[in-house]
């Protein structure tokens with residue numbers, strides 16, 4: 001299977017070869033011919049499977065073959081993405097994949113000045129990548145019209161649902177012409193997304209690759225049982241030990257992310273954090289430094305990090321386990337992207353036993369236990385059966401210090417499983433202009449692809 005047998009033009013295949021893409025990934029092999037044929041698609045695939053190229057390549061080809069004069073404020077291909085970072089990443093991919101072609105693209109997201117974005121829209125666009133809030137703001141101000149949209153792409157639809165974008169998405173869909181092509185991609189299929197696809201897509205081809213409950217086979221996983229106090233020394237030890245790797249560390253909260261960064265830097269290990277409380281500029285700088293390898297450790301909360309693609313991440317550390325098991329799969333999917341090997345190590349304190357149990361049930365793998373790094377005291381492997389004991393029994397247990405290590409926290413299930421993995425307030429990146437607006441000079445809003 002190769003890209004040219006999928007019906008892609010030589011010039012695009014050449015660009016791909018130059019980018020080191022030898023053959024299509026499974027979702028690309030399945031989706032590209034269907035999208036080229038103009039059909040709607042529902043794509044179910046976890047992150048790292050190559051969805052961006054799956055939907056942009058056939059559209060680049062079609063727009064390039066069939067160039068039309070774009071009216072001011074109009075858009076031919078509209079890509080809606082849940083976060084600013086993902087939008088920026090998709091835009092970068094559109095530009096890479098359409099190198100040498102005269103297609104015009106732009107990216108509009110919240111948190112930065114609208115002026116450049118308005119200018120970019122004036123000429124009319126082949127591709128627009130946007131977060132929902134800013135897109136609708138610009139449309140409400142009359143800077144953008146939806147009536148020339150030929151293809152609408154909803155990327156990471158389940159994440160958009162999670163952060164409350166469903167009403168915005170419905171408005172966008174309603175504003176686009178009925179005759180448009182619609183492509184919807186999601187890692188999971190909650191009922192709201194199923195309904196969206198049923199109501200607004202036209203006889204879509206359903207394409208699924210690797211179920212979300214399966215972690216990428218190439219990822220080596222391990223768990224370290226630690227007290228929560230020992231997590232900081234353990235992470236310092238791990239980062240030192242894996243001195244040649246790019247590392248992503250996940251924390252459950254924004255405060256936790258900042259704390260980990262401070263402690264790593266205190267040990268002379270440069271690290272940067274991305275989370276919802278950082279300004280757009282700070283986030284871009286952190287991500288940029290990480291991508292370029294200037295900073296080896298990125299500490300992130302889930303909402304900030306999901307879908308972000310940095311090639312070459314060798315190690316994912318779960319500083320805290322997520323309370324939603326699917327999130328574990330997304331997190332460790334940051335490593336071993338597109339057929340590379342990767343390692344994922346999770347810290348688990350006694351209060352997180354439940355989360356570990358739920359994760360292992362989902363992925364149907366017992367994650368091997370690893371010893372704590374040198375100089376850090378680990379806990380005995382807990383008996384997960386204890387974690388299953390009903391509340392009543394746990395309340396009768398002796399106080400914490402007398403109990404065997406890792407036997408639950410004596411209060412039943414520690415926290416209800418929230419839908420939001422970030423734990424923070426629902427302030428989605430790119431949702432609305434934040435109060436502290438800073439113009440971003442370094443990022444061009446539009447470019448000829």
Ligand code: ADP
Pocket residue numbers: 020021022023024025028045046047048049050051052053307309310311337338
């Ligand atoms: P997803 O949107 O499914 O999370 P991306 O489109 O971000 O995945 O792609 C994940 C990574 O795989 C990116 O680094 C991308 O450059 C790379 N990639 C995509 N397609 C291919 C391919 N056919 N061959 C090699 N690498 C690929």
Ligand code: MG
Pocket residue numbers: 051052155307
């Ligand atoms: Mg993607």
